[in-house]
Amino acid sequence: MAKRVLLIEDEPNIIEAISFILTRDGWTVHTHSDGETAADRVRQLPPDMIILDVMLPGRSGFDILRDLRADPQTETIPVMMLTARGQTKDREMAMRLGASHFMTKPFSNAEVLEHVRSLVEG
Amino acid sequence: MPQRQLTGARIRSRRLDRQISQSDLAARVGISASYLNLIEHNRRRIGGKILNDIARELELEVAVLADGAERGLLEALRAAAAGQVQAGAETEQSEDFAARFPGWSGLVVGQARRLAALEERVAAMSDRLTHDPHLDTALHEVLSVVTAIRSTASILVGSDGLDPDWQGRFHRNIHGDSLRLADASQALAAYLDAPKDEGGAAFSPVEELERFLDLHGYHVPGLEGPDPMLSPHEIVEGAAGLSAGGRDLALAWLGQYRADALAVPLDQLAQAALDLDNDPAAIAEALEVPLVTVLRRLAALPVGGAHPEIGLAVCDGAGALLHLKPIEGFALPRTGPGCPLWPLYQALSRPGQPIRAVVTMPGASSPRLTCYAIAEAQGPVSFDTPPVYAATMLVVADAPVTPARPVGRTCRICPQPACTARREPSILPEPSVAPIGGP
Secondary structure, three states, rough: OOOEEEEOOOOOHHHHHHHHHHHHHEEEEEEOOOOOOHHHHHHHHOOOEEEEEEEOOOOOOOHHHHHHHHHOOOOOOOOOEEEEEOOOOHHHHHHOOOOOEEOOOOHHHHHHHHHHHHHHOO | OOOOHHHHHHHHHHHHHHOOHHHHHHHHOOOHHHHHHHHHHOOOOOOOOHHHHHHHHOOOOOHHHHHOOOOOHHHHHHHHHHHHHHHHOOOHHHHHHHHOOOHHHHHHHHHHHHHHHHHHHHHHHHHHHOOHHHHHHHHHHHHHHHHHHHHHHHHHHHHHOOOOOHHHHHHHHHEEEEEEHHHHHHHHHHHHHHHHHHHHOOOOHHHHHHHHHHHOOOOHHHHHOOOOOOOOOHHOOOOOOOOOOHHHHHHHHHHHHHHHHHOOOOOHHHHHHOOOOOOOHHHHHHOOOOHHHHHHHHOOOOOOOOOOOOEEEEEEEEOOOOEEEOEEEOOOOOOOOOOOOOHHHHHHHHOOEEEEEEEEEHHHHEEEEEEEEEEEEEEEOOOOOOOEEEEEEEEEEOOOOOOOOOOOOOOOHHOOOOOOOOOOOOOOOOOOOOOOOOO
């Protein structure tokens, strides 16, 4: 059974491109664009890993990550954070909150694939 | 060594500079060479006719010979040297340097001041680039579109035999993203290329209000007196550069100004400020008005009178700046968190308790500032809702000579090392001064 990735991102064409490359690589890709309800969506699925954008409408990715790490149902799910801000403090905050990996836009498809595989398959 | 005693040294230095022998100068002013030698080695006091004659022969003002270069120039020179310790300036000879080369000294001081002003400008720009939400959003838009284009283009280039439907879809995506990128780039360029004479674009209604107040010098004569010539609406009506939000803020500010002007008439305030040495608490007690009203009124005194330069800052309970009247040596970030060592923020932890402190910002030539701050609950008190606090801080440039507490602007652009209040690393190199906020 294909592993499930939840992509939480609000940029439609990034969603389409990442969904395409992950699906082609054999993953089942679910997408979600609203920060407010993202944590609920995670609990409903739950996915094998999450790609989480920092700047989302409704709620920031940092807040969502904090919620996920505080919930026993979701605390161990690998989370790769995406951000347009490469500042040290953002990276440090992501890792402090329990992110599994932090990726700065613009990233390459190869990087995304490599880290998704690495985080789920070890 | 008392300055007076250095007159002889200045005479000697000037004489040697002009290549006049001791005996020649002595002869010209009618004294013996041995007596001039004693004067030059500060073993004899000099004044009156002999000093006048020597000054004339050396083509210097008597005051320069007697008192050396102006005290202000000397202090500015020493401050400039302290700001660049690594340059190894011979500070013990600063008086001699200023006396012998007043023009060059003025140039050094002028350059140091210009450098400080440029550093302040860089700090302000860095502050904006770091914390400006508009710029943050604009950059996020550009980088997100670039990411989408890169990812999509990579699929198109690296996928042989891509389904024609997907191919067409990705082509359309790239086309749409390229148009978005063009728009976002142009908007960003226009934003960064704001007219320099306006000091950059106004980012928020709060900044629009600051510009508006700056144009008025933070003093509005039309609202003074028992029967004001203008209303707040009439003043705002003719103002340029105010958005709807900026107009609302300006109206609120002018309304408060009018209420304060009624409570504390300008002539009474000006006199009390002079009589009571600008002490807000003493003025509030003398005029029987709230302290915070006096803080606002002192900051609205007209520029150019007998009063020192006065700044003001008001923040809400979260520390967000609501109003800022900057003066030389006093600045706080418009957006993002400021240095928590400022009395403005400390007042928030002790509502109702006035706080006074003498502070100074980083930089050898930064002036000492006396700050008076108080935090008070806003609006009516209610049993059912928590109070909302705001803090007001008056900043007076004429500070007494007492130990000054070092403060910064905000951590990211504060060079001070080992500060207990530091929340993030600085982008500036560490200075050669004592740490702030230490234990």
